[in-house]
């Protein structure tokens with residue numbers, strides 16, 4: 001293995017165009033090896049990367065070689081005391097020179113400063129990634145199930161909600177938004193102590209990438225869903241949106257709340273021409289799978305979820321709650 005002089009530093013706005021280029025390049029190579037697509041992967045937009053890196057600016061990193069070339073990057077995000085990193089890449093010609101290992105060590109150290117749980121998701125095809133993460137202190141937890149919901153096939157069940165019955169967090173006045181964020185924080189904290197999605201809810205709205213719908217029960221938030229309606233990649237015309245986060249209060253009627261959230265989501269997404277939604281269910285929450293399938297979700301693939309071995313025990317324990325969210329972005 002050859003070696004290379006490189007240094008790791010915090011990612012800044014001027015790096016984002018190069019990060020987008022490297023990311024599309026390494027994943028095009030990866031897809032060609034493992035999944036064989038026809039065309040190079042389009043780059044992620046700089047605006048999307050700005051949003052992705054806004055959560056924990058200290059933890060998003062680049063590796064720079066002595067000649068100034070970018071030879072690696074890692075994106076990272078904190079949701080309160082739960083932090084994860086990904087996506088992550090080293091250009092194919094620089095792989096195997098310990099750049100990836102160094103990026104993992106620095107990002108993990110940074111995330112552990114504020115998080116009780118530090119994790120990641122990777123592709124099951126990639127034994128070498130699982131090996132690398134195992135060597136750097138991570139252990140496999142439950143797999144994440146990637147699910148797909150056809151808005152066309154589910155139209156009969158999910159359409160017909162009156163537009164005025166859709167509750168968008170971003171449309172509320174300041175007092176309403178604050179009170180909903182309080183409810184959203186209460187739900188997340190009941191799922192995992194310290195988990196906090198509120199920055200994600202604000203960021204998705206602020207960066208105009210999607211919106212959050214809220215299910216109310218009396219004056220309390222019973223569930224919410226942050227939906228990404230704008231694609232990650234510039235020229236994506238697949239008609240796909242993402243249920244980025246969906247969580248239901250453990251004491252709520254999950255059947256009723258889920259149906260309410262999906263009808264709200266259908267109303268918003270169908271009106272802008274989306275045809276299907278993708279989401280991920282961490283295997284810790286696998287008891288919700290039946291509920292999701294009864295509501296039209298279909299399993300499409302899985303991802304390997306890993307957590308730093310010193311993470312709080314919840315990372316490795318089952319839960320009966322409903323919490324859709326991927327540790328990858």
Ligand SMILES: CC(C)(COP(=O)(O)OP(=O)(O)OC[C@H]1O[C@@H](n2cnc3c(N)ncnc32)[C@H](O)[C@@H]1OP(=O)(O)O)[C@@H](O)C(=O)NCCC(=O)NCCS
Pocket residue numbers: 026027030086087088089090091094095096097098099100101102121122123126127128129130131132135
């Ligand atoms: C994953 C990636 C970032 C790693 O970067 P890298 O700079 O090549 O990684 P490093 O050189 O630091 O480390 C490779 C390590 O993995 C180890 N490794 C490789 N294959 C392995 C296997 N099958 N089992 C165990 N360990 C393995 C190597 O031995 C090496 O460990 P060492 O440092 O103890 O020698 C890079 O391969 C990449 O960009 N891949 C494509 C995109 C991708 O998969 N991103 C991650 C998505 S989760």
